[in-house]
Amino acid sequence: MERRVNARPRLVVVGGDAAGMSAASQARRARGGEDLEILAFERGRHTSYSACGIPYLVGGTVANPDDLVARDPATFARDFDIEVRTGTEVTAVDLERRCVTARGPDGTVATERYDQLMIATGAVPLRPELPGADAEGVFGVQTLDDGIALRAFLDDARPETAVVVGAGYIGLEMAEALVQRGVRVDLVDAGPEPMGTLDPDMGAEVREALVGMGVRVRLGERVTGLRTEGGRVRGVATDRGEYPAGVVVLGMGVRPNSDLARAAGLRIGPTGGIAVDARMRASAPGVYAAGDCVETFHRVSREPVAIALGTHANKQGRVAGTNIGGGYARFGGVLGTAITKVCGLEVARTGLNEAEAERAGFAFTTSVLRSTTRAGYYPGAKWMTVKLLAERRTGRLLGGQIVGWENAGKRIDVLATALWNGMAVEDVAGMDLGYAPPFSPVWDPVLIAARKLAEAAPEPRAG
């Protein structure tokens, strides 16, 4: 391809959400408009929105879809000199000729050259092949448009019953949203307890809370099909029963949307995500990738993982943008930290759970501790449970899980920071954390859990 002599170098961004637009903005901070042209393609209608906010939009906690949009295309054009073409899907990448093929909202197809390419194509929801899955009233909650459509359906059809399929983060948050709207909810999951990223003993505490708020929790059940009438969903059949459903929400997780990258010939990792290095460089010169479509390094297991979370997308996008702009930045990897809240119950995890630690080949011990969120005598103290895993020989912390009320959850950040630094539980137990009676017992629950685990191994004796 002939290069125009006076053309500015051009960054093409595929995907206008968190990762793509973080990269674009960050590249712009380093390189002015005279120095770098930035052109972004977004298949949907919205840019840079908080996908994590969708359940709160559906539940009515957040009033307006626009509230979830951090920056719209007009803002990118005006404040960042970034052109965003929405409704435009990139259908092919030619790594040799350094160009992309894009199909616009009117069906016209254009070829656009790039000097640097940022792939941020996000994730694809996992959808089993279910009879009836195309019926009216069946929703995913992957994109902002999904959320808007679901909310409009709830407003119009006013279903009295709902089935949420999948009891992970999204499933729980959607169950909460529906309960808040007065809908009777059956939550169906194939696993033994909700929140499969927790160990079952911790998931059981989540189940109890869900039941307490009126959710019917159907565990160990596989969805076999959707019952429809006149093209509209009426119920969900599982291998154990059938539940009425005026609306069905599918929240069964996602996989990296790496199809475009694979077709282009970029290297795809064992998790199905685009393989990138710590600078977010994919396997071809000038090509970067970030967000839900990539796989990344897990700092504890040291294995590649694909974890679809806005917080990684933002950080990785920023790293990519710094490097695209000629700077130097590396993404430090992930710990699998996650947090959510279901009607007041806070649920958080970081690092490896038991199944993950086993898979990664660790010999480990665990401790489970129940304590209070405040000094026991301070009014309003609530229960919280902390579970920790440590490597057997070294005492190194491998993971933590927290389930509890009022401010229990964000304590996961202490464990995440400890994990980030490869701390042993004995050292965690000694740390100087903030204490005052309204905030914690004099030994913060995470410290007691660490101490308990450290003491499970006989301590060395000295004179």
Add this chain to the structure above:
Amino acid sequence: MERRVNARPRLVVVGGDAAGMSAASQARRARGGEDLEILAFERGRHTSYSACGIPYLVGGTVANPDDLVARDPATFARDFDIEVRTGTEVTAVDLERRCVTARGPDGTVATERYDQLMIATGAVPLRPELPGADAEGVFGVQTLDDGIALRAFLDDARPETAVVVGAGYIGLEMAEALVQRGVRVDLVDAGPEPMGTLDPDMGAEVREALVGMGVRVRLGERVTGLRTEGGRVRGVATDRGEYPAGVVVLGMGVRPNSDLARAAGLRIGPTGGIAVDARMRASAPGVYAAGDCVETFHRVSREPVAIALGTHANKQGRVAGTNIGGGYARFGGVLGTAITKVCGLEVARTGLNEAEAERAGFAFTTSVLRSTTRAGYYPGAKWMTVKLLAERRTGRLLGGQIVGWENAGKRIDVLATALWNGMAVEDVAGMDLGYAPPFSPVWDPVLIAARKLAEAAPEPRAG
């Protein structure tokens, strides 16, 4: 001194609060009653109480003084086979002969041998030589008995006005307690802003909140004397004015109560605290010390500090007890982490503030960041301010301060954990912390503050 042939080894504990009784309990866990006799002396009436809870007792948040007592002497006797003699003051220690002299409640003096000695004599409140300081209605809040006496006075005398002298943690908490009781409060401090352990720019935010809740904050004023009438306090005079006071609370900090140790010939450090090693061993064989009476190692400044906090007393006491019992434990030092809450405003700090960093000889940069406690679009998001200090050349985090609402404060633990591990702010910025819209913005405020500080130094460039 002749040793009885069949006597069990004896641990004598001087001081029956957090440090002393943690040590005693921990020693007992390692050594049964047949193996080790434990005898504790406590000058006051109570053992193992939460001194940090006293303001909440005075304010009425905690109803009953007994709620603050974790274990009373009867419990120690019954469950731990530990004899506690309350109302009994140890007046001398003879390191050569390994015995202590103790004066009981009836004035009788006894000499008791020890094999191991645990000194946990706590702290002495700083009290300026003020005319009128002996008047009725003037209170410290150092011991549980102080708190009980103050509450009784407030219940009986029902003063309409109060002056709190000292705007540190205790002063603020006492101001809150008095405001909650409907008392009009003048808070007097010689410093430029309240909370002298924060930098003044952060202290200013605390001042604004105090003023907002109706406290009259009198800064840069030195108390010159107390006005009394008939032996009862009526007002507080400063170098700038006089304020009416039906009650006066003195909260001007404390110093290590190391007089007994000094008189015995134990080494006292430059801060005035008893010098101990990481195993909490004082400078004579078989003698341990812990809690407010010792000085300890600051992990950032690497200098000895004396910081009177229950959380250290508990940890240090436990370390001492493990070692006394024949085990092996080391205290990892402190970071100066502290947290409090004034009518909903949360205030926390860790590491070094600007003045401390200067004294310790660091060249440093700072960042101050205002962000929200939740995703901006999530209802109820509140403001919080994070200030960070980093070493100029290395980017190493030196300290952090947080002022803000609802769950802002305990984020200090992330910074404390980062400091504990000697992290650079650039690495802090990349950490995988928990994110969901009800808990934080997608970049947690502590991460943004770290990023801002990391970027203040020009980043290295690479191709």
